[in-house]
Amino acid sequence: MAEEKIRVLVAKPGxxxxxxxxxxxxxxxxxxxxxxxxxxxxxxxxxxxxxxxxEDVNVVGLSILSGAHMALVPRILELMQANGxxxxxxxxxxxxxxxxxxxxxxxxxxGIYGPGASTQLIIDDIRAAMSAAAN
Amino acid sequence: xSADSIDIQPILNGDRLALSRVLTQxxxxxxxxxxxxxxxxxxxxxxxxxxxxxxxxxxxxxxVNQIAYHYRHPVDDSQPQRIAIVAVDPTSPFTGGAxxxxxxxxxDLSGDPDVFIRSMASRGSLGGLARATAGIVQAYxxxxxxxxLIETVGAGQAEVDIARLxxxxxxxxxxxxxxxxxxxxxxxxxxxxxxxxxxxxxPGVENTERxxxxxxxxxxxxxxxxxxxxxxxxxxxxxxxxxxxxWIAPIQRTIATDGEGLTELLExxxxxxxxLENTGELARRERARLAAxxxxxxxxxxxxxxxxxxxxxxxxxxxxxxxxxxxxxxxAVQELVKEQKK
Ligand SMILES: Nc1nc2c(ncn2[C@@H]2O[C@H](COP(=O)(O)OP(=O)(O)OP(=O)(O)O)[C@@H](O)[C@H]2O)c(=O)[nH]1
Ligand SMILES: [Mg+2]
Numbered sequence: 001m002a003e004e005k006i007r008v009l010v011a012k013p014g015x016x017x018x019x020x021x022x023x024x025x026x027x028x029x030x031x032x033x034x035x036x037x038x039x040x041x042x043x044x045x046x047x048x049x050x051x052x053x054x055e056d057v058n059v060v061g062l063s064i065l066s067g068a069h070m071a072l073v074p075r076i077l078e079l080m081q082a083n084g085x086x087x088x089x090x091x092x093x094x095x096x097x098x099x100x101x102x103x104x105x106x107x108x109x110x111g112i113y114g115p116g117a118s119t120q121l122i123i124d125d126i127r128a129a130m131s132a133a134a135n
Numbered sequence: 136x137s138a139d140s141i142d143i144q145p146i147l148n149g150d151r152l153a154l155s156r157v158l159t160q161x162x163x164x165x166x167x168x169x170x171x172x173x174x175x176x177x178x179x180x181x182x183x184x185x186x187x188x189x190x191x192x193x194x195x196x197x198x199v200n201q202i203a204y205h206y207r208h209p210v211d212d213s214q215p216q217r218i219a220i221v222a223v224d225p226t227s228p229f230t231g232g233a234x235x236x237x238x239x240x241x242x243d244l245s246g247d248p249d250v251f252i253r254s255m256a257s258r259g260s261l262g263g264l265a266r267a268t269a270g271i272v273q274a275y276x277x278x279x280x281x282x283x284l285i286e287t288v289g290a291g292q293a294e295v296d297i298a299r300l301x302x303x304x305x306x307x308x309x310x311x312x313x314x315x316x317x318x319x320x321x322x323x324x325x326x327x328x329x330x331x332x333x334x335x336x337x338p339g340v341e342n343t344e345r346x347x348x349x350x351x352x353x354x355x356x357x358x359x360x361x362x363x364x365x366x367x368x369x370x371x372x373x374x375x376x377x378x379x380x381x382w383i384a385p386i387q388r389t390i391a392t393d394g395e396g397l398t399e400l401l402e403x404x405x406x407x408x409x410x411l412e413n414t415g416e417l418a419r420r421e422r423a424r425l426a427a428x429x430x431x432x433x434x435x436x437x438x439x440x441x442x443x444x445x446x447x448x449x450x451x452x453x454x455x456x457x458x459x460x461x462x463x464x465x466x467a468v469q470e471l472v473k474e475q476k477k
Contacts (some may be wrong), residue, residue, distance in 0.1 A: 046246060
């Protein structure tokens with residue numbers, strides 16, 4: 001049987017207008033051998049959850065710089081749960097104030113990364129989360 | 136390996152998570168995926184399959200978005216069709232990873248529960264891609280989607296194989312791809328049922344269209360009419376009857392970013408469908424497609440059975456004999472096949 005490919009949805013929810021960071025992550029994950037579904041700018045929570053469902057991804061990576069993470073992320077998690085995708089791991093990159101981190105973790109976010117985080121760290125964390133889920 | 140088999144009823148009932156998960160198994164070519172396909176197969180054969188192929192960046196995804204949108208929102212009073220899309224992008228040969236970006240251009244379809252979009256990386260072998268695509272299309276078909284759009288890049292063997300899946304294949308060109316003629320590989324005309332010149336808002340569209348028209352003319356010389364003893368006679372490459380049955384790919388200009396030319400494009404698609412039905416070509420294509428799939432499966436099954444039946448070292452021994460030039464490849468095959476019969 002073919003090896004297990006990690007499928008990742010990289011999405012940019014919210015209204016902030018540039019996706020350089022998201023693209024960098026998308027390419028880094030590709031170079032790490034993952035299949036990245038990239039959906040572009042200005043995704044609504046509904047669009048993110050719909051894409052995650054149709055693409056049967058293992059991981060959703062959200063890039064949020066607008067500061068709207070507390071409005072967007074719980075909504076996305078809620079929609080994914082309603083779709084039966086509570087097993088999908090969610091990672092967030094962006095500017096997240098310290099006080100929001102535990103709230104997001106409680107809501108079910110697996111990893112949270114600031115603008116300076118190395119892509120290698122994110123790759124390692126995704127792999128670790130995948131092998132933990134497989135066991 | 137536990138072959139936990141998949142209940143296909145939710146897929147038939149339109150459960151999108153169940154469909155999405157079976158697509159993953161089909162793509163992996165897992166035992167569960169094959170088992171599901173066995174059960175889904177009796178429910179297939181209803182959908183209309185449309186292939187969209189062409190060089191990178193010609194606007195295939197934007198066009199798929201428009202085509203799907205038009206089928207969802209018909210301008211006449213026809214029923215909206217349920218649409219499923221599979222968009223294939225290349226896997227990086229170096230890392231095995233891929234960035235699948237076709238959904239970026241399909242925003243207009245989001246939020247519509249009667250549209251399903253799946254991105255797929257080309258992964259390993261050519262045969263594997265064609266098999267996975269065929270499987271995904273079967274699952275969509277069984278799930279009750281009326282129209283299935285298959286987007287692939289380029290014009291290689293994989294595209295030709297995938298085009299063979301489709302009832303109608305659109306080949307997309309666009310002006311300004313450097314040298315227009317080079318981008319239009321001769322082989323692609325053979326799979327094109329409809330030629331689309333997209334980005335018709337861009338300069339150079341006339342040149343692209345002219346180049347295509349010239350190439351088409353070479354492929355299907357037009358009827359030449361001349362006078363013979365005062366009577367008009369028609370002479371052509373094909374005889375009259377054959378000519379009736381001949382479909383000459385129309386060329387349609389489009390602007391996929393604003394929908395221009397889409398009504399006409401859908402009209403061509405429906406005319407091609409009509410042509411396939413009227414000439415019996417639809418049934419012929421269907422049968423040829425099933426035959427190709429059967430042949431491929433027979434070959435891979437026989438080869439893997441045969442390999443498994445060989446005693447250890449026999450194959451390597453034959454290889455040694457080849458290397459030493461004691462046997463020719465033909466002789467080696469004879470020896471190996473004899474070996475198995477013992
Ligand atoms: N001017 C113009 N631009 C277009 C048109 N159609 C598509 N584009 C643009 O062309 C670029 C590529 O479009 P896509 O639809 O992604 O093309 P594609 O053929 O699917 O690309 P790949 O899947 O990467 O091979 C995008 O920036 C589109 O907005 C058109 O009719 N006119
Ligand atoms: Mg595309």
